[in-house]
Amino acid sequence: MGRIVLNQVSKSFGSTEVIPPLDLAIEDGEFAVFVGPSGCGKSTLLRLIAGLEDVSGGVVQIDGKDMTDVPPAKRGLAMVFQSYALYPHMTVRKNIAFPLRMAKMPKAEVNKRVNDAAEILNLTDYIDRRPGQLSGGQRQRVAIGRAIVREPSAFLFDEPLSNLDAALRGGMRLEISEMHKRLDTTMIYVTHDQVEAMTMADKIVVLQAGVIEQVGSPLELYRAPCNVFVAGFIGSPRMNLLTGAEAQKHNATTIGIRPEHLSISNESGTWEGTVGVSEHLGSDSFFHVQCAAFENPLTVRADGGLELSYGSKVFLSPDMAHMHYFDANGLRIE
Amino acid sequence: MATQQSRSAARLMMAPAVVLLMGWMLVPLIMTLFFSFKKYVPLRGDTIGNGLDWVGLQNYERFISSSSFWPSVQTTLIIVISVLLITIFLGVLLALLLDQPMWGQGVIRILVISPFFVMPTVSALVWKNMFMDPVNGILAHLWKFFGAEPIQWLSHESLPSIIMIVSWQWLPFATLILLTAIQSLDREQLEAAEMDGAQRLKRFWHIVLPHLSRAITIVILIQTIFLLSIFAEIFVTTGGAFGTKTLTYLIFQRVFDSQNIGLGSAGGVYAIILANIVAIFLMRIVGKNLDK
Numbered sequence A: 001m002g003r004i005v006l007n008q009v010s011k012s013f014g015s016t017e018v019i020p021p022l023d024l025a026i027e028d029g030e031f032a033v034f035v036g037p038s039g040c041g042k043s044t045l046l047r048l049i050a051g052l053e054d055v056s057g058g059v060v061q062i063d064g065k066d067m068t069d070v071p072p073a074k075r076g077l078a079m080v081f082q083s084y085a086l087y088p089h090m091t092v093r094k095n096i097a098f099p100l101r102m103a104k105m106p107k108a109e110v111n112k113r114v115n116d117a118a119e120i121l122n123l124t125d126y127i128d129r130r131p132g133q134l135s136g137g138q139r140q141r142v143a144i145g146r147a148i149v150r151e152p153s154a155f156l157f158d159e160p161l162s163n164l165d166a167a168l169r170g171g172m173r174l175e176i177s178e179m180h181k182r183l184d185t186t187m188i189y190v191t192h193d194q195v196e197a198m199t200m201a202d203k204i205v206v207l208q209a210g211v212i213e214q215v216g217s218p219l220e221l222y223r224a225p226c227n228v229f230v231a232g233f234i235g236s237p238r239m240n241l242l243t244g245a246e247a248q249k250h251n252a253t254t255i256g257i258r259p260e261h262l263s264i265s266n267e268s269g270t271w272e273g274t275v276g277v278s279e280h281l282g283s284d285s286f287f288h289v290q291c292a293a294f295e296n297p298l299t300v301r302a303d304g305g306l307e308l309s310y311g312s313k314v315f316l317s318p319d320m321a322h323m324h325y326f327d328a329n330g331l332r333i334e
Numbered sequence B: 001m002a003t004q005q006s007r008s009a010a011r012l013m014m015a016p017a018v019v020l021l022m023g024w025m026l027v028p029l030i031m032t033l034f035f036s037f038k039k040y041v042p043l044r045g046d047t048i049g050n051g052l053d054w055v056g057l058q059n060y061e062r063f064i065s066s067s068s069f070w071p072s073v074q075t076t077l078i079i080v081i082s083v084l085l086i087t088i089f090l091g092v093l094l095a096l097l098l099d100q101p102m103w104g105q106g107v108i109r110i111l112v113i114s115p116f117f118v119m120p121t122v123s124a125l126v127w128k129n130m131f132m133d134p135v136n137g138i139l140a141h142l143w144k145f146f147g148a149e150p151i152q153w154l155s156h157e158s159l160p161s162i163i164m165i166v167s168w169q170w171l172p173f174a175t176l177i178l179l180t181a182i183q184s185l186d187r188e189q190l191e192a193a194e195m196d197g198a199q200r201l202k203r204f205w206h207i208v209l210p211h212l213s214r215a216i217t218i219v220i221l222i223q224t225i226f227l228l229s230i231f232a233e234i235f236v237t238t239g240g241a242f243g244t245k246t247l248t249y250l251i252f253q254r255v256f257d258s259q260n261i262g263l264g265s266a267g268g269v270y271a272i273i274l275a276n277i278v279a280i281f282l283m284r285i286v287g288k289n290l291d292k
Ligand SMILES: Nc1ncnc2c1ncn2[C@@H]1O[C@H](COP(=O)(O)OP(=O)(O)O)[C@@H](O)[C@H]1O
Pocket: A013, A018, A036, A037, A038, A039, A040, A041, A042, A043, A044, A045
């Protein structure tokens, strides 16, 4: 079990309101990702759920029980910190066993659970080392091990992969997703990386300045971003957001078209432009094309085989079925 | 310091300091060693000019067989160990307290640290005359206020009094080192322990104290070296009477009261040996603790 409901929860530090009152429900077994730019209040929101920070207003419910004033240890949640927060003077075994020892669990049961966790996380060979003697990825595993032995009703992750290099990050992302499927436990995962959000989440919560901009599945956000901010934040490379006369033609203030929904041609098309920088990834190529109709260059995705020289003339055509329209307030027009 | 040139430049620039330090330490050390093998009692007419008689290990034997020797070693150890225990215990408490956010934090921290700036002689005199005086001292007034007989601190409770004075002087040092150590503790570790269900005391025991172990060893090492040689506090309060004669004080008495420089020097050599045994001992513990 692990259904988490926030009801009009808000948080201020002194006179600065970091999180205005917000409502949010995370279902049991769901993998929810809080995503948003740095400093938007993701960690604060997670810490409010964990109980490490007191709410300024509102109610935090876990499994229908009011947990607003319950201390962190009694909420049945486990957290993995960005810095891992391992205990440096304890061995891996003692680190993982720590929450169980605090809960006064019998020795045999502690050993069994620690060994199981070490097995699952491939830590058996390192079990008697101290955190200082482990690599970043191994430390991350120890931190996760310390969380899973408690068998919590929900896991909280605060940017757990941001200290790892790109290759390891990809691997750990898979492992965490795998772990979620196996344990079938609620997970709340904070990140500023929209790729992590898209690949892992059942439900993405997009935050900006403490305000929830949109909640939905990755594909919902991709297909129908409810405002300009979400449109620009979700998807990689970013959506092209265009203003001016072309947008006016569609009775919108801003129109948005993703790089993958633009086609490129040498002969004819909607907008004429010149090719700027090209980025070849092998499977795909991205071209930055400066069109006369728009102030900023457009990003276009094309097949990896296509090669265009710098400064050559091309035509771009948007796929009208995937065009997004936004009004003067930045809100989506259906 | 990679190249030959930069190495020799470094040596050249360090030379004055090295020469000065060597002179500062080696000359007195060699003189002490020299006198310790000689009969040198100026009141009986011994002078360096006339040449001193070689007496071999006689001074060493006399110093150690004196009835004051073992009691003075014991007193020294009691003072050192008690002061260490008190300053570390109270230092940890104070450091924890000062780490809490509170009003007037800066001023309070300076106040706590200020005893360290008072010279040992001055602070011992202040304690002797203003606090511990059996007639006019604040403590005497306090005792009288509660209807108790004032304690004759420096004569009846002499050793505890000295320990109190010295602890008061060294508490700021311990507090300062421990406070910086506490401040360097990663907050997320404490939060993780809190999530893991560790109550306040458990967090202190399992997280904070192990984190402080390195700072505590440093405090022990530095304080021990200085505490072995405390002198002013004893000189101005009890003058070595009432069982407060430390090894340092005994050497002082041999040289200045009995005017026996040879005997005092032998005592000095014993003190050097004792200090080195303690230092080697501590270095090994610290070494073990530091390369974790
Ligand atoms: N303890 C605190 N005191 C004051 N301001 C804070 C505190 N913690 C966070 N903030 C502020 O709250 C905002 C959100 O911080 P945070 O939740 O850490 O952002 P994120 O995790 O999304 O990067 C930031 O502007 C930060 O400066």
